Amino acid sequence: MTDSPRNLSDLPEAPGRESFARLLSALSPDLDEAGRRYNSLHAKLIEFLNRKGISDPKSAADEVLDRAGRRISEGAPVPNVNGYCIGIARNVAREILRKERRESSALLTYNGDFNESFGEEVERINQLLKPCFEQLTPEEQKLLRGYCQPLQGRVRAEHRRQLAEEMKSTPKALRIRITRLRHKLWELVRKRSKNA
Amino acid sequence: MTDERIIAYLLDELPEEEAEQFDQDCFGQAERLEQIDVVEGELIDDYLRNELSPEQRAHFEQNYLTPARLERVLLAAALLRHVDAPQEEAAAARVTELTDRPSKIFTFWNSRVWGLRAAAALGLIVVIAGAWWLFRPRTPTRQIVATLTLNISADRSRGTGDGLASVSLTPDVDALSIHLRTPEQVPTGGPLSRVELVNEDQVVTPLTIEARAADTVTVLIPAARLTPGLYSLRIFTTNAEGAEQRVSGSYFFVVEEPPERRR
Numbered sequence: 001m002t003d004s005p006r007n008l009s010d011l012p013e014a015p016g017r018e019s020f021a022r023l024l025s026a027l028s029p030d031l032d033e034a035g036r037r038y039n040s041l042h043a044k045l046i047e048f049l050n051r052k053g054i055s056d057p058k059s060a061a062d063e064v065l066d067r068a069g070r071r072i073s074e075g076a077p078v079p080n081v082n083g084y085c086i087g088i089a090r091n092v093a094r095e096i097l098r099k100e101r102r103e104s105s106a107l108l109t110y111n112g113d114f115n116e117s118f119g120e121e122v123e124r125i126n127q128l129l130k131p132c133f134e135q136l137t138p139e140e141q142k143l144l145r146g147y148c149q150p151l152q153g154r155v156r157a158e159h160r161r162q163l164a165e166e167m168k169s170t171p172k173a174l175r176i177r178i179t180r181l182r183h184k185l186w187e188l189v190r191k192r193s194k195n196a
Numbered sequence: 197m198t199d200e201r202i203i204a205y206l207l208d209e210l211p212e213e214e215a216e217q218f219d220q221d222c223f224g225q226a227e228r229l230e231q232i233d234v235v236e237g238e239l240i241d242d243y244l245r246n247e248l249s250p251e252q253r254a255h256f257e258q259n260y261l262t263p264a265r266l267e268r269v270l271l272a273a274a275l276l277r278h279v280d281a282p283q284e285e286a287a288a289a290r291v292t293e294l295t296d297r298p299s300k301i302f303t304f305w306n307s308r309v310w311g312l313r314a315a316a317a318l319g320l321i322v323v324i325a326g327a328w329w330l331f332r333p334r335t336p337t338r339q340i341v342a343t344l345t346l347n348i349s350a351d352r353s354r355g356t357g358d359g360l361a362s363v364s365l366t367p368d369v370d371a372l373s374i375h376l377r378t379p380e381q382v383p384t385g386g387p388l389s390r391v392e393l394v395n396e397d398q399v400v401t402p403l404t405i406e407a408r409a410a411d412t413v414t415v416l417i418p419a420a421r422l423t424p425g426l427y428s429l430r431i432f433t434t435n436a437e438g439a440e441q442r443v444s445g446s447y448f449f450v451v452e453e454p455p456e457r458r459r
Contacts, residue, residue: 044224051232053262086223090216097262104263112257114244118270125274133278148279150245150408152387158404179234186271 019069026072026081041065041082045089052093060096064089125189128196132188140181143167147178197221197228202235207252208259240272246387249438280409340368341416345375346429348445360426362450365419372422374429375412376447382433389432389440391415396425403429422451 024034027041045064049057068085071078078084101107110117133141146163149156164174204210205218222228242248243256261269344363363372382388388408393401393415401421407414413431428446435441 040224047229048219048223050264051229053260053265055262055264082223083220086219087216090219100263104266106266107261107263110257110261112253114269114273118273121270122273122277125270126277129271129274129278144275145279148241148276150276150280151405152245152247152389155404175234175238176230179230179237182237182272182275185275186268189271189274 016066016069016073019066019073022073023065023069023081026078037081038065041085044082045085048086048089049093052089052097054093054096055100060089060092064092067092125193128189128192129185132185132192135188136181136185140184143174143178144181144185147174197231199235199238202232203239203252206232206236206239206260207255209255237272240269241276244269244273244276250436341371341373342369342419343373343375344449345377345412346447346449347377348379348443348447360448360450362452364452364454365422366454369419371419372417372451373406373414374417374447374449375414376429376431378411378413378431379443379445382431382443387434388413389434391429391431393417393421394428394430394446396427424451424453426450 024031024038027037028034042061042065045061046057049060049064054060064085067088068078068081071088106117115122133144136144143163147160149159151159160174161171164171167174167177169177201210201218205215208215210218222232239248239256239260243253248256342363342365344361346361365372376391378388388405391403391405391413393403395401403415403417405413406416415429426448427450428448430446431443432440433443
């Protein structure tokens, strides 16, 4: 995150400086505090739009704040800036996703058979993943293998409960740990893919 | 915030007002966002494992999948492929106890020449001893597990008892691990809802599916449950509409008296 601006002239790349200034004023009368809240809001919007499945959440967040600033400067009453921005973000997400889906040949041609449509790509990623998997600790590897077993229903629930017990953990904590491990693995794969 | 509600949110199944409220409740809330992340990962796995209902599956493809999320789904698919691969290799390697030439065994059991099968299988005793490390807390304990691999047979074949695999469980054996080779009508890696063990008295015991590879499913039966006699295993799968149906045929095997008792 950027440092809080001290003066309006310190504000970074603000297309429509007036609307930007109005947005900051709506966040707080104190410019330092407004800057902190702006940065925080921007980060939360990026996270929110990332969750929505937007390809470029940062640009989308910029768009949201730009629209919010414009509407505020046009006189729209905004008692709660965060809540107002969430509403705009939902609409921006909808617009962008509609466009992305229309332009994605992968999704347009997908017929529901995942292996048929993406089998080669999965195998390519699998080849990148293998050495990355070996970079995990033995315990982490064992945990992922155990958790991702092809089991179903009650059998799977019981298996995972036993896994949590063996790891001296709870099923809830185990789920979180697995999710974090997956992200760790994805980062390794992405880095390897960039260097390949 | 339940898993079901999060799934409904991700699949865009919540009414508009509820979805708005959901967004407001989770905005900037790190713990809730992590909870969504957890459920999302498991939703993707369920999709890839074909475990979503038809309606959820349709919503996943229509509402959840975006170009950005497709990357995450591909990564998840690669991980599942990697995790499944060692099990498939191990299942193929395990059928070596009857002979040193496993390829001949596959050919033999798949043959329709009853005379050959009966002659070779009659009186055949499979004595298997193996060590198998299982997951255990703190101090891993060692189980002695016998293994058996079976192919499905038509029900009429059980009449005479000929052509059946048999196993003798010595007292030190803790459990019998059976690898069932799934027949052609079961899609490769497709979901199996359950496996049942049936004894001579037609008592049915549900079994836990220990592992599922591309063309095998593995169950583990405590030796204490296997008194000498004839057993069959039957498997059930779910069709495209989500209805359960039994796969035609059964897997037969005989548990024989241990050698010490037969003297």
